[in-house]
Amino acid sequence: MANQKAFYFDASSCIGCKACQNACKDKYDLPLGVRWRRVFEYGGGNWLFIDGVESPNNVFKYFVSTACQHCANPVCRDVCPAAAITKRADGIVLIDPEKCIGCRYCQWACPYGAPQFNEETKVMTKCTFCADLQDQGLKPACVDACVMRCLDIGDYDELRNRYGSVADIEPLPTGNITHPSLVITPHKHAEPSGQGTGSILSLPEEV
Amino acid sequence: MNARDWALITFTILVQMSVGSIWVLGVAHFFAARKYGNEEADRLSDRALLALVPVIVLAFIASLLHLGNPFNAYRAVTNLGSSWLSREIFFGVIFAVLAFVFAFLQWRKFGPFVLRNVIAWLAALDGLVLVFSMSHIYMLPAEPAWNTWATPVSFFATTFLLGALAMGVAFVANYAYLQRKQADCAEAQCTLMREAMRWIAVAAVLLVGMELVVLPMYLVTVAGGSAAGLASVKLMAGTYGWVLALRVLLAFIGAGVFAMFLYRNAMSEGHEKMLGSLTYAAFIVVLVAEVLGRVLFYASHVRIGI
Numbered sequence: 187m188a189n190q191k192a193f194y195f196d197a198s199s200c201i202g203c204k205a206c207q208n209a210c211k212d213k214y215d216l217p218l219g220v221r222w223r224r225v226f227e228y229g230g231g232n233w234l235f236i237d238g239v240e241s242p243n244n245v246f247k248y249f250v251s252t253a254c255q256h257c258a259n260p261v262c263r264d265v266c267p268a269a270a271i272t273k274r275a276d277g278i279v280l281i282d283p284e285k286c287i288g289c290r291y292c293q294w295a296c297p298y299g300a301p302q303f304n305e306e307t308k309v310m311t312k313c314t315f316c317a318d319l320q321d322q323g324l325k326p327a328c329v330d331a332c333v334m335r336c337l338d339i340g341d342y343d344e345l346r347n348r349y350g351s352v353a354d355i356e357p358l359p360t361g362n363i364t365h366p367s368l369v370i371t372p373h374k375h376a377e378p379s380g381q382g383t384g385s386i387l388s389l390p391e392e393v
Numbered sequence: 394m395n396a397r398d399w400a401l402i403t404f405t406i407l408v409q410m411s412v413g414s415i416w417v418l419g420v421a422h423f424f425a426a427r428k429y430g431n432e433e434a435d436r437l438s439d440r441a442l443l444a445l446v447p448v449i450v451l452a453f454i455a456s457l458l459h460l461g462n463p464f465n466a467y468r469a470v471t472n473l474g475s476s477w478l479s480r481e482i483f484f485g486v487i488f489a490v491l492a493f494v495f496a497f498l499q500w501r502k503f504g505p506f507v508l509r510n511v512i513a514w515l516a517a518l519d520g521l522v523l524v525f526s527m528s529h530i531y532m533l534p535a536e537p538a539w540n541t542w543a544t545p546v547s548f549f550a551t552t553f554l555l556g557a558l559a560m561g562v563a564f565v566a567n568y569a570y571l572q573r574k575q576a577d578c579a580e581a582q583c584t585l586m587r588e589a590m591r592w593i594a595v596a597a598v599l600l601v602g603m604e605l606v607v608l609p610m611y612l613v614t615v616a617g618g619s620a621a622g623l624a625s626v627k628l629m630a631g632t633y634g635w636v637l638a639l640r641v642l643l644a645f646i647g648a649g650v651f652a653m654f655l656y657r658n659a660m661s662e663g664h665e666k667m668l669g670s671l672t673y674a675a676f677i678v679v680l681v682a683e684v685l686g687r688v689l690f691y692a693s694h695v696r697i698g699i
Contacts, residue, residue, distance in 0.1 A: 226699060252699065265533070267478035268468035287468055288461020290397075291478050297535040297698030308461035359698030363534045380620070386699075393699070 190258065190277035191315060192367035194345045195251055196336035197355065197376060202227055202249035209331030210253070213316070220302045222313040223253040223328050224393045228357045230377075230384020247387060248373035250358060251337060253328065254279060254300035254313035255366030262292035262301050262312075270310075277342070277367055278315045286310050297359035298366070315339075345369040356382035398691045400458035405527060406555070406680075406687055407452035408485060409548060411445055412520030413556015414563075415492065417596075418442055419517055421560065421589050429581045431506070435499070436571065437585050441563030442496045449489050456485075477529040484523040491516035524552050537618050538625035538694040543611035547604065547690075551683050554600040554648060558676040561593040561655075565669040572665075587659045590668060594656035597675065601648035605641065621697040628693040636692075640685040647678030 202225055210216070210223040229247025233240045256279045263271040263279060270285035271292065281292075281301065286309035292301040293310070301312045316326035320339075324330075329337045346369055353368045354361045355376040361368075377383060386393070418438050425434035457463045470486070472479040495512045498504050528548040531539035568586040616626040629637055655671045658664040 224699070261533070261535070264475040265478065267470070267472050267476045267482065268465060269472040270468070285465065285468055286462065287465040289459065289469070289478065290461070291476075291530070294531075294536055294694075294696065295533050297696060299696075299699045303461065310461075357699050359535070363697075 189275065190342040190367050191256065191320070191339060192277070192342035192345050192369060193253065193255070194338040194340055194349060194369045194371075196334075196371040197248055197250055197373040198371050199334050199336045200225075200249040200251060200373075201334055203333060205331045205333055206251050206328035206337055209327040210313070213327040216311075217304060217306050220304055220311060221393070222300075222302070222311070223251065224299075225388075226250045226252065226357050226393055227387040228377075228382070228384055229387045230382070246375035246384070248375055250355065250370075251328075252298060252358060254315070255298055255353075255364065255368045256313075256315055257364035257366045259363075259365045261295045261364050265291050265295045267291065274317070276320075278317050278320070279312075280314055280317065281310055281312055283307060283309045283311070297363055342367045342369070352376075354379035356380075356384065357386050394688060394692055397459040398688075400455050401691060402684060402687045403455035404452050404459075405548075406551065406684060407448055407455065408488075408527070409524055409552040410555035410559050411449050411452065411492065412488065412517075412524055413552040413554070414441070414445055414448075414560050415513070415517045415520055415556070416553065417556045417560040417593070419513060421564075421592075425585050425589070429585065433581045433585065436582060437564065437567065437589070439499060440567045440570070441560055442499055444563055446493060446496050449492055453485070453489060456482075477526050477532075481523065481526040481530055484519055484526055488516060488519045488523050491519060524548050535696050535698060536694050537622035537697060538615050539690075541611060541614060541618075543607055543614070546607055547611075547686070550600050550604050550607070551686070554597060554604075554679060555683055557593045557596045557600070558648070558672070558679050561590055561672045562676045564589050564593075565665075565672045568665065569669060583662065583665065586665075587662070587668070590659040590672065591656055594652040594659065597648040597652040597655075597679070601644050601652075601679075604644060608641070619697060621695045624695040625693050628695065629689055633689055633692055636685050636689050640682050640689060643678050643682035643685065647675045647682055651675035651678065 204225045207221060207223045207225050227247060227249055231245035232243050234243040256277050260273055260279045263273060268285050268287045270282045271279060273279050288309045290303055301310045304311045319326060325339060329339055349369050349371055352370045352372050353366050355370060355372050356379055358379055360379045418441055422434045422438045425437050457466055460466055469482045470479050473483055491512055495516055498509050528545035531544050533540055564586050568582055571582055612626050615622040651671055651674055655675060658668045658671060
């Protein structure tokens with residue numbers, strides 16, 4: 187899609203510090219349980235017993251920082267009965283809290299878990315791509331907070347030309363459903379979506 | 394299970410029961426009128442029709458309870474172009490309005506017969522579109538436990554199963570009421586009631602048979618489809634295994650065993666009391682079974698992704 191803003195994430199250098207997650211929570215003063223950006227720890231592999239001693243064999247883990255993917259095919263927008271979700275000309279997908287009826291249907295439809303219910307305002311909320319900052323030419327809070335410089339934004343096509351077309355590594359879902367505006371540099375142990383041998387290691391309360 | 398899930402369970406079950414009821418009433422009235430004329434047919438079905446009004450009202454009140462911001466509820470029909478939820482509410486409101494208008498006109502015998510008939514047909518047909526829309530709400534690519542043909546099949550099975558047994562209850566209650574009012578009136582009504590109950594029993598046996606055939610096919614399809622699907626089936630058969638077992642058992646008892654007895658007792662005169670008790674029992678047992686089925690539906694879906 188022409189003129190689509192997108193996230194870039196370098197999974198090969200993310201250390202899982204969650205500075206992005208906290209910067210987002212801080213900027214938007216998100217209540218308990220609402221996390222527009224989340225950092226997943228994914229790992230797997232087996233240990234070998236050699237002479238009665240456990241030795242690491244192919245044990246691996248890596249981190250995936252993820253938010254709303256501002257998809258080319260935003261299923262949340264399509265299913266919303268109140269027409270409260272729109273996609274701007276620059277590709278940013280936004281929920282209008284004035285129009286939302288809080289039915290949480292978008293929560294079922296989105297495989298990225300991006301739309302989340304705010305118990306205080308009683309409507310759905312999600313990553314706004316810091317549209318307010320981007321409109322001033324600035325970068326989103328999560329990107330600026332990343333100490334490893336592994337999070338960035340850019341034009342979707344340009345990011346793909348520079349970094350390739352990977353968008354679906356575990357634990358993210360396959361991109362076939364929503365066509366996420368996401369470009370990933372995979373970790374060397376990254377497993378393709380749907381074919382993972384590992385599991386999410388993060389505590390459920392963390393993500 | 395939380396309050397929101399119970400709101401959805403109440404709404405979907407009651408709406409489906411109402412749609413099924415309209416169809417059962419229509420069929421019963423048609424055959425009753427052919428045999429004994431419109432007046433006797435009306436006496437069979439008018440009170441049952443009125444009983445649907447509070448059920449539909451209750452369903453829509455329940456639907457509001459799952460919203461975070463019910464004051465915006467009017468906006469729920471603003472995305473008819475792509476949202477099945479919008480379509481459900483749209484056809485749901487039309488169904489409610491048509492059903493209320495029909496019930497009122499029929500009760501007061503306002504307007505020509507043809508007009509009332511047309512409104513009833515529109516309500517019944519709209520009801521089918523409504524249940525169809527309702528099932529498609531859940532057919533999301535990210536929800537493998539819902540995104541199968543079993544969702545519309547089971548929604549329609551619930552529709553006609555509960556519709557048939559709810560109207561069975563209405564018929565036996567109506568008959569008891571008529572008999573109390575004037576003991577001799579009941580000759581034609583007794584025959585009509587018994588015949589309706591026989592067909593209701595047959596429908597119940599067939600529908601529960603279909604449900605019990607669909608269930609294992611559904612479980613196998615979902616379990617083999619994806620990791621999330623397998624996780625759903627593990628929830629259904631493991632954590633909620635007792636709900637599934639109870640649901641199957643009660644459906645079999647209510648719509649299988651009780652319906653068989655219902656059929657036999659409806660064959661000849663003189664068992665009206667027994668017929669009444671059996672009908673109430675069958676309805677309550679099947680209602681619990683269908684509610685448990687819906688509990689399972691909402692409790693066991695596992696979305697793909699994160």
